[in-house]
Amino acid sequence: xxxxxxxxxxxxxxxxxxxxxxxxxxxxxxxxxxxxxxxxxxxxxxxxxxxxxxxxxxxxxxxxxxxxxxxxxxxxxxxxxxxxxxxxxxxxxxxxxxxxxxxxxxxxxxxxxxxxxxxxxxxxxxxxxxxxxxxxxxxxxxxxxxxxxxxxxxxxxxxxxxxxxxxxxxxxxxxxxxxxxxxxxxxxxxxxxxxxxxxxxxxxxxxxxxxxxxxxxxxxxxxxxxxxxxxxxxxxxxxxxxxxxxxxxxxxxxxxxxxxxxxxxxxxxxxxxxxxxxxxxxxxxxxxxxxxxxxxxxxxxxxxxxxxxxxxxxxxxxxxxxxxxxxxxxxxxxxxxxxxxxxxxxxxxxxxxxxxxxxxxxxxxxxx
Amino acid sequence: xxxxxxxxxxxxxxxxxxxxxxxxxxxxxxxxxxxxxxxxxxxxxxxxxxxxxxxxxxxxxxxxxxxxxxxxxxxxxxxxxxxxxxxxxxxxxxxxxxxxxxxxxxxxxxxxxxxxxxxxxxxxxxxxxxxxxxxxxxxxxxxxxxxxxxxxxxxxxxxxxxxxxxxxxxxxxxxxxxxxxxxxxxxxxxxxxxxxxxxxxxxxxxxxxxxxxxxxxxxxxxxxxxxxxxxxxxxxxxxxxxxxxxxxxxxxxxxxxxxxxxxxxxxxxxxxxxxxxxxxxxxxxxxxxxxxxxxxxxxxxxxxxxxxxxxxxxxxxxxxxxxxxxxxxxxxxxxxxxxxxxxxxxxxxxxxxxxxxxxxxxxxxxxx
Numbered sequence: 001x002x003x004x005x006x007x008x009x010x011x012x013x014x015x016x017x018x019x020x021x022x023x024x025x026x027x028x029x030x031x032x033x034x035x036x037x038x039x040x041x042x043x044x045x046x047x048x049x050x051x052x053x054x055x056x057x058x059x060x061x062x063x064x065x066x067x068x069x070x071x072x073x074x075x076x077x078x079x080x081x082x083x084x085x086x087x088x089x090x091x092x093x094x095x096x097x098x099x100x101x102x103x104x105x106x107x108x109x110x111x112x113x114x115x116x117x118x119x120x121x122x123x124x125x126x127x128x129x130x131x132x133x134x135x136x137x138x139x140x141x142x143x144x145x146x147x148x149x150x151x152x153x154x155x156x157x158x159x160x161x162x163x164x165x166x167x168x169x170x171x172x173x174x175x176x177x178x179x180x181x182x183x184x185x186x187x188x189x190x191x192x193x194x195x196x197x198x199x200x201x202x203x204x205x206x207x208x209x210x211x212x213x214x215x216x217x218x219x220x221x222x223x224x225x226x227x228x229x230x231x232x233x234x235x236x237x238x239x240x241x242x243x244x245x246x247x248x249x250x251x252x253x254x255x256x257x258x259x260x261x262x263x264x265x266x267x268x269x270x271x272x273x274x275x276x277x278x279x280x281x282x283x284x285x286x287x288x289x290x291x292x293x294x295x296x297x298x299x300x301x302x303x304x305x306x307x308x309x310x311x312x313x314x315x316x317x318x319x320x321x322x323x324x325x326x327x328x329x330x331x332x333x334x335x336x337x338x339x340x341x342x343x344x345x346x347x348x349x350x351x352x353x354x355x356x357x358x359x360x361x362x363x364x365x366x367x368x
Numbered sequence: 369x370x371x372x373x374x375x376x377x378x379x380x381x382x383x384x385x386x387x388x389x390x391x392x393x394x395x396x397x398x399x400x401x402x403x404x405x406x407x408x409x410x411x412x413x414x415x416x417x418x419x420x421x422x423x424x425x426x427x428x429x430x431x432x433x434x435x436x437x438x439x440x441x442x443x444x445x446x447x448x449x450x451x452x453x454x455x456x457x458x459x460x461x462x463x464x465x466x467x468x469x470x471x472x473x474x475x476x477x478x479x480x481x482x483x484x485x486x487x488x489x490x491x492x493x494x495x496x497x498x499x500x501x502x503x504x505x506x507x508x509x510x511x512x513x514x515x516x517x518x519x520x521x522x523x524x525x526x527x528x529x530x531x532x533x534x535x536x537x538x539x540x541x542x543x544x545x546x547x548x549x550x551x552x553x554x555x556x557x558x559x560x561x562x563x564x565x566x567x568x569x570x571x572x573x574x575x576x577x578x579x580x581x582x583x584x585x586x587x588x589x590x591x592x593x594x595x596x597x598x599x600x601x602x603x604x605x606x607x608x609x610x611x612x613x614x615x616x617x618x619x620x621x622x623x624x625x626x627x628x629x630x631x632x633x634x635x636x637x638x639x640x641x642x643x644x645x646x647x648x649x650x651x652x653x654x655x656x657x658x659x660x661x662x663x664x665x666x667x668x669x670x671x672x673x674x675x676x677x678x679x680x681x682x683x684x685x686x687x688x689x690x691x692x693x694x695x696x697x698x699x700x701x702x703x704x705x706x707x708x709x710x711x712x713x714x715x716x717x718x719x720x721x722x723x724x725x726x727x728x729x730x731x732x733x734x735x736x
Contacts, residue, residue, distance in 0.1 A: 073639070073666055080636045102636055106667035268448045268470055271441070298441055299474035 001065025001090040003037055005057055007081050007099060013044045013057035014075045016229055019200040020046035020053040021071040029113040032068035033075075035088070036111065037061045045116065046071060051197050052117040053204075056228040065090055066111040077104050117232040120223040125216040126160060126186050130226055133213050134205040136167045136178045137198045139329040139354070144195040145171035155192040155236040157243070158215075162186070168243055169195075174322050175246060175357040176329065191217045192240055197233035204229060247355065251338035251347070253285060253311040259335045263327045265292050265303045266320045272296040273320065280317035280361040282368060285309065285339075293368055294320070316342045317363035326356035369433025369458040371405055373425055375449050375467060381412045381425035382443045384597055387568040388414035388421040389439040397481040400436035401443075403456070404479065405429045413484065414439060419565050420485040421572075424596040433458055434479040445472050485600040488591040493584040494528060494554050498594055501581050502573040504535045504546045505566045507697040507722070512563040513539035523560040523604040525611070526583075530554070536611055537563075542690050543614060543725040544697065559585045560608055565601035572597060615723065619706035619715070621679040623653060627703045631695045633660050633671045634688045640664040641688060648685030648729040650736060653677065653707075662688070663735050684710045685731035694724035 005013075017033050025031060025048065034045040042061060045054045067090045074097075078086065081099040089096045095108040137156075145153035150172070157168040163185045167178045201224055205213065213226035217235070224231040269281045272294050284291040285307070292303045316339060326348050327335065338347040342360060349355040373381075385401050393399060393416065402413040410429060413422045435458045442465075446454065449467040457464045463476040505524075513521035518540070525536040531553045535546045569592055573581065581594035585603070592599040637649045640662050652659040653675070660671045684707060694716050695703065706715045710728060717723040 076639045077636075077667075080632075080639060082632065101673065102633065102669065102671040104636075104667055104669050264448075264450065265470065268445075268472075271444045271448060299445075299472055301470065301472050303470045305469065 001035075001037055001067060001088070002062035003035070003042060003059055003088045004062070005042065005059035005086050005088070007078065007083050007086050009057050009059065010086050011075075011078050013055050013228075014071075014078050016055040016204050017044040017046040017053050018071045018075050019203060020048055020051045020231075022048040029068060029109065030115070031071055032109060032114065033071045034066065034068050034111050034114045034116075036066045038064050038066050045114070047115050047117065049115055050194065050234050051200060052115070052232045053200070054117050054230045054232075067093075067095060067108040068111045068114050069095055069106065069108045073106055077106070117230065118221060120216060120221045120232055121218050122216045122223065124187070124189060124218070125214050126165070126182060127184065127212050127214055128165065128180070128182060129209050130205045130211045130213050131207050131209045132180055133215075134202050134207060136165075136180055137202045140167050140169040140176040140178050141195060141198055141202075142325045142329070143169040143171055143174050143176040151236060152192065152238060152240065154196075155194045156198055157240045158189075158191050158193055158217075160186050160189045168240075170241065170243075173319070173359050174326070175243065175355075176326065177243070177247075177355040177357075179353055189217055190240065191222060192236040192238070193222050194233060194236055197222070197231070201231055204231075246345075246357065247347075248340070249338075251311065251340055253309065253314045253339040255285060255290065255337040255339070256308045256334055257290065257305060257337065259327055259330060259332060261305050262335075263324060265305060266324045266327070268303070269294045269301055269320045270324070272298045272301055274298065278319065278361075280363050281320045281323075282315060282317045282363050285314045285316070287313070295368070314339055314342060316346065317361045318346070318358060319361055322358045326358060329356070330354065369403075369405055369435060369456070370430035371403070371410060371427055371456045372430070373410065373427035373454050373456070375446065375451050375454050377425050377427065378454050379443075379446050381423050381596075382439075382446050384423040384572050385412040385414040385421050386439045386443050387571060388416055388419045388599075390416040397436060397477065398483070399439055400477060400482065401439045402434065402436050402479050402482045402484075404434045406432050406434050413482070415483050415485065417483055418562065418602050419568060420483070420600045421568070422485050422598045422600075435461075435463060435476040436479045436482050437463055437474065437476045441474055445474070485598065486589060488584060488589045488600055489586050490584045490591065492555070492557060492586070493582050494533070494550060495552065495580050495582055496533065496548075496550060497577050498573045498579045498581050499575050499577045500548055501583075502570050502575060504533075504548055505570045508535050508537040508544040508546050509563060509566055509570075510693045510697070511537040511539055511542050511544040519604060520560065520606060520608065522564075523562045524566055525608045526557075526559050526561055526585075528554050528557045536608075538609065538611075541687070541727050542694070543611065543723075544694065545611070545615075545723040545725075547721055557585055558608065559590060560604040560606070561590055562601060562604055565590070565599070569599055572599075614713075614725065615715075616708070617706075619679065619708055621653060621677065621682045621707040623658065623705040623707070624676045624702055625658065625673060625705065627695055627698060627700060629673050630703075631692060633673060634692045634695070636671070637662045637669055637688045638692070640666045640669055642666065646687065648731050648735065649688045649691075650683060650685045650731050653682045653684070655681070661736055682707055682710060684714065685729045685735070686714070686726060687729055690726045694726060697724070698722065 036043040042059045086099045097104040159166040163182045169176045216223040222233045279296040281294045345357045404411040410427045452468050454467045465472040527534040531550045537544045584591040590601045647664040649662045713725045
């Protein structure tokens with residue numbers, strides 16, 4: 001095999017394919033990136049068997065071939081090469097990587113054990129801008145559970161109805177929901193995409209409004225295609241939680257508050273929260289102000305923020321981290337919070353695009 | 369005690385004093401910063417008993433007093449306060465820190481156990497620009513040993529002769545030497561300042577050419593005064609290594625090489641060096657080029673760099689890290705390397721300001 005690729009194209013491609021290379025695996029071939037120049041294209045492939053990423057890099061093929069190279073070593077080498085044309089020559093398993101005056105030699109492996117991306121049926125697909133896809137992932141994914149024992153909570157629901165995409169993430173303490181309009185209408189579809197897949201895709205997607213991504217879904221797989229890249233992922237199978245039963249529009253208290261002021265106060269409050277003694281922040285909601293109080297073994301904080309309110313006064317406690325996560329996922333200058341009682345979930349929502357549900361935390365008078 | 373201090377002044381002062389607060393200690397009072405407003409000045413003091421830092425912050429004192437506060441908690445709180453006037457009120461051990469609408473309460477400790485900075489005689493002192501002091505520390509300190517068993521190697525020699533300051537750091541594999549001219553002449557003096565002291569001072573010194581620092585030395589202590597800050601440090605006692613006997617101007621081979629090209633090549637070579645099998649980089653020095661070779665279990669690198677040379681051809685091996693450290697401490701576009709044999713130390717030096725000595729590493733033909 002003999003290839004020539006510009007260093008900056010090669011490093012961009014390697015960075016994409018390497019996102020699917022697992023940090024730990026018992027199958028050593030999966031620690032490799034496959035360089036496949038058996039056709040007229042140079043394809044770089046990484047695959048941990050749950051998630052596979054293939055990207056095409058520009059370059060010239062003087063001699064066809066396939067080789068697997070250790071992803072860490074190869075990407076480190078490519079990253080440190082000078083900015084110029086990289087020539088990759090393979091003889092047997094000896095891989096020579098030459099650029100300007102530098103010549104590296106490493107051992108590769110033949111690609112016969114390597115697992116290519118699965119063939120995925122493209123009969124159901126939607127189109128979305130890369131910017132929007134990256135954006136809705138970022139504004140929901142923090143709510144996923146990292147606990148593999150509740151596997152359904154480690155993936156996001158993507159639900160398509162007509163020209164609407166609803167994305168849902170939850171972890172048992174909170175639910176994050178985002179709606180976006182699609183350009184076209186599609187038949188109804190619900191899939192649960194693993195959080196890891198979405199995290200890795202977010203890092204590859206461009207933030208470009210004009211560029212689109214195509215998403216294809218079967219019962220078991222999702223396929224994402226954008227730019228020169230194809231991502232194949234297993235889906236989480238099973239019935240998702242009944243979200244609509246958890247959402248309510250009832251409220252007794254409606255608070256309108258400056259988002260940044262609330263965030264800054266919560267940020268200060270987290271100073272006083274130690275992992276071991278999780279103290280809630282307590283909101284004493286009155287007519288034109290909310291008094292925020294936290295009281296821990298480290299010390300206490302007391303702060304007052306102006307609000308506009310309709311409905312009843314209320315005292316309610318929260319894990320400050322959950323409020324912070326939701327407020328950071330919102331851009332609005334002011335937010336609306338809807339509350340029913342000190343035991344019922346709080347909703348931070350607008351009319352059309354987002355709804356963040358957060359369960360309150362019980363508190364005792366000593367916390368005040 | 370009642371104080372008012374602008375948040376940005378307070379955080380700057382806390383950041384300085386906290387540099388002397390030890391990460392680990394059995395004396396819990398040392399984890400504190402002392403706020404001493406017993407006089408007309410507000411002084412913040414941190415002290416791990418080897419290194420003490422005192423800084424004066426601007427502010428108003430409505431009621432005199434002294435209190436010790438946990439350095440971590442206090443600095444985290446101050447950092448997160450809004451930009452405004454911070455009011456600190458102490459009643460007994462209850463410390464109230466109020467700024468805008470936020471009011472923190474933490475427990476302090478009375479300052480009676482706290483160790484103040486030692487009184488240090490100022491009869492021997494030198495003056496140096498803060499920029500220069502920070503600069504010579506940065507260009508030598510990487511050569512210190514971190515191994516406390518060779519205590520003398522954990523400190524830098526500061527040697528004053530007339531209007532010359534020579535700073536030396538060494539670790540058994542290399543020696544880094546910097547000379548600077550002082551504005552005035554002083555009696556001869558040699559002191560060994562702990563590396564930790566110099567590291568912390570570097571982080572506080574401004575990079576301003578116009579601002580000066582005063583250094584005072586006794587047999588056991590060094591005192592640094594600059595801006596509103598005073599740093600007191602123990603010295604390392606004993607006789608320093610006989611540096612002048614280690615330095616030689618003899619050479620058989622003199623190489624002049626582009627510093628950045630050499631650095632880039634060495635940087636690539638480190639990719640192939642694993643902690644466990646430390647492979648040297650071998651320089652094959654010929655008339656108008658040096659061929660650089662490294663050969664490890666990961667792979668091999670071969671690269672050629674143009675040089676000008678006088679004297680004999682030479683093959684010599686080095687730990688690439690030591691060459692990299694020295695080359696990064698130099699600004700010149702090209703550097704001169706003087707070599708005697710493959711077993712003798714190499715010198716990277718100029719006429720007046722620096723000399724970096726690096727011991728070579730033995731290599732076998734199989735490394736080529």
